[in-house]
Amino acid sequence: MRFLIITAGLVILALSGLSEGAGRKISEIGNKHNFSYSNTSANYRAIPANDNPSYPQSAQICIFCHTPHHASAEGPLWNRKATTKTFKHFSSSTLSIDDPALRAVSEYGQPNGSSRLCLSCHDGVTALGAVFTTPFSMSPQPIHFMDVKGGRSGAGVAISYETFSSHHPVSFRYDTNVINILKNTFGKDYKYPPLPYNVKLDRLQRMQCTTCHDPHQDQSDVPSQTTPFWAAGKYDDVCLACHNVYPSPNPW
Amino acid sequence: MNRIKILIYLILLLSVAACSHQRAKSEFFSDIGVPRVWPSAPEQPRVKLLKVFTGPDEFTAPKGAMSSLFELVTGERPQSVGLMTPAGIVSDGERFIYIADPSARLVHKIDFVDNEMTYITHSGSEPLASPVGVALDSFGNLYVTDSVKAKVYKFNKDSEYLGALGEGVVEFQRPAGIAIGRNDHKYVADVLANKINVFDNKDRFIREFPNSPEINNLNKPVNISVDLNGNVYVTDAFNFSIKMFDASGNLVRTIGTVGDGPGTFARPKGVALDSESHIYIIDANFDNFQIFNQTGQLLLYVGSTGKSPGQFFMPNGIYIDHEDRIYVSDSYNQRLQIFQYLKEKH
Numbered sequence: 001m002r003f004l005i006i007t008a009g010l011v012i013l014a015l016s017g018l019s020e021g022a023g024r025k026i027s028e029i030g031n032k033h034n035f036s037y038s039n040t041s042a043n044y045r046a047i048p049a050n051d052n053p054s055y056p057q058s059a060q061i062c063i064f065c066h067t068p069h070h071a072s073a074e075g076p077l078w079n080r081k082a083t084t085k086t087f088k089h090f091s092s093s094t095l096s097i098d099d100p101a102l103r104a105v106s107e108y109g110q111p112n113g114s115s116r117l118c119l120s121c122h123d124g125v126t127a128l129g130a131v132f133t134t135p136f137s138m139s140p141q142p143i144h145f146m147d148v149k150g151g152r153s154g155a156g157v158a159i160s161y162e163t164f165s166s167h168h169p170v171s172f173r174y175d176t177n178v179i180n181i182l183k184n185t186f187g188k189d190y191k192y193p194p195l196p197y198n199v200k201l202d203r204l205q206r207m208q209c210t211t212c213h214d215p216h217q218d219q220s221d222v223p224s225q226t227t228p229f230w231a232a233g234k235y236d237d238v239c240l241a242c243h244n245v246y247p248s249p250n251p252w
Numbered sequence: 253m254n255r256i257k258i259l260i261y262l263i264l265l266l267s268v269a270a271c272s273h274q275r276a277k278s279e280f281f282s283d284i285g286v287p288r289v290w291p292s293a294p295e296q297p298r299v300k301l302l303k304v305f306t307g308p309d310e311f312t313a314p315k316g317a318m319s320s321l322f323e324l325v326t327g328e329r330p331q332s333v334g335l336m337t338p339a340g341i342v343s344d345g346e347r348f349i350y351i352a353d354p355s356a357r358l359v360h361k362i363d364f365v366d367n368e369m370t371y372i373t374h375s376g377s378e379p380l381a382s383p384v385g386v387a388l389d390s391f392g393n394l395y396v397t398d399s400v401k402a403k404v405y406k407f408n409k410d411s412e413y414l415g416a417l418g419e420g421v422v423e424f425q426r427p428a429g430i431a432i433g434r435n436d437h438k439y440v441a442d443v444l445a446n447k448i449n450v451f452d453n454k455d456r457f458i459r460e461f462p463n464s465p466e467i468n469n470l471n472k473p474v475n476i477s478v479d480l481n482g483n484v485y486v487t488d489a490f491n492f493s494i495k496m497f498d499a500s501g502n503l504v505r506t507i508g509t510v511g512d513g514p515g516t517f518a519r520p521k522g523v524a525l526d527s528e529s530h531i532y533i534i535d536a537n538f539d540n541f542q543i544f545n546q547t548g549q550l551l552l553y554v555g556s557t558g559k560s561p562g563q564f565f566m567p568n569g570i571y572i573d574h575e576d577r578i579y580v581s582d583s584y585n586q587r588l589q590i591f592q593y594l595k596e597k598h
Contacts, residue, residue, distance in 0.1 A: 035490070043444065046490065047469045063510050064490065067537065071513020077545070078298050078552040079291035086512045087538035087553075110565050110584045120519040120536040120566055123583070124339065124354035124382050124399050125428040125443060125474045126489050 023218030023229075026061065033215055033229070035064045044127070065117050065215070112171045113202050118209040168212070174242070175205045191244040198231040199241035212238045280364040281577065281590065288562045289594075290554045298543075299554050301562045302577065303590040305362070308332035308369040332369055335360065338568065338581035338588060340385035340397070340429070340522070345573035350394055351581055351588060352383040352569070359383050359396055361411060362588075372396070375405040376413045385430040385475075385569075387438065389453075395438060397427040404430065404440055406455070421457045422449050429475035429523075433482055441473040441486060448473065448486060448501075461501030470495065475569075477523045485523050485531060492517045494533055494544075507531065507548040514542065515550040522570035524578070526593045532570055532578065539564040541580065559585055 024031040029039050037046045046060070062068075075082050111119050121127045172178075174192075182188045193199045193211075198219055202208050209215075213229040220230040232238045281302050289297035309332075336355035343349040349362040350372075357380050359372040372394075373380060378401075385397035392409035395417060402424045404417035417438065418424070427449075429441035436453035447460045447470065462470060471490035478484050482499030492510035497503055508517045518537035525531055530551065531544045540555035555564045565584040572578050578591040 044472065044490065047471050067510060067512045067518040069513070070509065070511025070516050072511075072515025072550055074515070074550065076291075076514055076543075076550045076552045078543070079295055081295065082291070082514070082553075084514055084553075087514070087518075087535075087540065087556075110559075116537070116566060119584075123337070123521075123536070123568060125384050125426075125521075125568075126472055128382070128400065 022233075023220070023223055026216040031217065033065075034061050036061045065121075110171065113204070113206060113208050114210050115170045115208045118213075118215065170208050170211070172207055173205055174201055174207045189244040190242055193241040197241060199238050200231075280367075290552060290562075298552055298594055299578070300592045300594055301589065302592050303588075304561050305588040305590065307334040307587070309334070311367045311369060333358065333360070333371060335581075335586045335588065337583045338586070339583065340383075341569040341571045341579050341581045341588070342386045342388050342394075343571060343573050343577070343579055344388055344392060345575055345577065348392075349579065349588070350386045350388070352386045352396065354382040354384050354399065357381060357383070359386060359394075370411070372407060372411050374413070375401075375403070375416070380405075384428050385441075387430040387432045389432050389436045389438075390434075395430055395432070397430050397440065399426050399428055399443070402426060417451060417455055418449065418457050424449075429473065429487065431476045431478045431484070433478040434480055435482070437478075437482070439476050439478055439484055441476045443472050443474055443489075446470045446473065448476065448484065448497075450501075459501065461497060462503060463501045464503075475520075475522050477525055479525045479529050485525065487520045487523050487533065489520060492520060494520065494523055494531065496531075505548055507544055508533070512538075514553055521568045522581075524570040524572045526572050526576050526578070527574070528595065530593075532572065534567050534570050534580065536566045536568060536583070539567065541567070541570060541578075554591070562589070564589075 024034075026034055028034065030041055031039070032042055032044070034042065035045050039045050046064075069086060071085055176192065179190045179192060182190050193201070198214065199211060201211060210231075212227075212231050214231045215229055218229045219232055220227060220235070221233040224230070224235070227235055227238075230238060232241075288301040290299045291297070333356055335351065336353050338351045338353050338360070340352040341349065347363060347365045349360075349364065351360040351362070353360060357373070359380070361370045361372060362368075363370070372383075375396075375398075380396070380398055380401070382398055382400035383396050384399045385395075387395045389395070393414070394407045394409075394411070396405045396407065397403075398405065404424065404427050406414040406417055408414055417440070424440070425442055425444035427440050428443045431439045433439070437458075438451040438455070440449045440451070442449060447462065449457065450459050450461070452458050469491075470486060470488050472488070473486045474489045475487035476484065483504065484497045484499075484501075486495045486497065488495050488506075491506075492508060494507040495503060496505040496507070508515065508520070510516060510518070512518060517533070517535055519535055521534040521536050522541075523531065523533050529546055531546070532541050533544070534541045538553075538555075539557040540553045542553040543551045545551055555562060555567070557563065557565065559565065563585075564580070564582050567580050568583045569581040570578065572593070576593040576595065578593060580589045580591070582589050
């Protein structure tokens, strides 16, 4: 018994040592992605289940991103022959992400894999703070409309309006082939992120939101609103895992 | 010189309007090559795909009157913006479709009679930050929710800015879904405040609901729709369900729960009603919309993951017009898809 307690204590010590300098764990109060009712400091949290039996359990913290298996007992009345038991979705790395048919529809240009989980909440409505746009460009692209509506300018007046994409692209394959093409064709110096490391690709070697962000626990030494749930202690550590340029005034 | 410009503009506009109104409208809704219906034979078809609209490029030939005029007067070619992440959507069913696009930070205005796209980018002198919801009143005035500015802006039919809804009376936290009833009452879902604000036909704030928030909690209401009887349907995102309230704001029914199969929700988004009060709900994770009857039974689901016509990639907004045309903003396919609900007598 004593041995067990000591062992457990050591394990806890070891685990807490691992997360030194990092933010709260997903299961802890104060982690913004902990949506349980008890996380009283958070804007986003569940309603206690005892208020209404149809509400998700207040302590279930996974279901908000990782949808559990569940379907209604009856099939659709207008399509009795429908055989679908579950909709294909992307809530877990153990799902059919390796399926070739799925790959055919998840090429770069659209978010795929785990990034869908992030962007289906971070859509400017349920949650702010994520923008997925193509093509990627660091500088605003001025667009000359023939008429800016809603403004004070009259009809037919051309005024410049700037639109831009300010987010790093996600959901693209990043393997040695891609790195070589970037080098040989575009003269850009990239590298494969060192392994094992916080900055990691998914199982299909694709960059995803989770390459730079750890949605379960902020790993940054100093928490920052501009780099929430950051995957490494220092801001540059994440960028420089792939961008092989340092130091430089305009590395990318 | 200005008068001449206006005169040319008027002549062009009138001539286009006179000769092509009906033709252009029917062409816009009926150019899909492959007919697709749900459910497939031998079941009775209930929903048909009408149109996949990918953006302003579809309008480049023939060029619309406004565009020609612009080139004539300024010597410059006007530029257009494609759909980036289309969200809230509304249509008058006659001429205009409005699509809020938070990534592009503007509202796309599709004129499917004159084959023209224009853009609402400002409220007065202020640029929009994150337009996510749109609704039309019976006069054709447009209401736009901005989730970052935390405002609801009003524009007239010509997209001129008229003012902010509830200014000085209601302090919105994050207005998102917006719907306008037959009596021109406006319903605004405030995601962070977890409540619905109601305004009358003169834009005066009249009340908020749920009436008993301690029992009928809303948790991140993101979208909203209202039926002909004034019943209100709210997408309750963090409760993975749709809540139906009567016209007085009392909870009538809850539809759906968290899950991954037919009849459940993972990321419920837009909600809309057809002329027979069937309830349509988008799910961004399932890449479909599911249709329920008034008692909450699942009738049909339409769509799957992909890029083909009738498939979706994280769809978001939905709107159904008075002719039962179903407009879906197919966000990450960066397009609009339009379906037709087929009534029994069709």
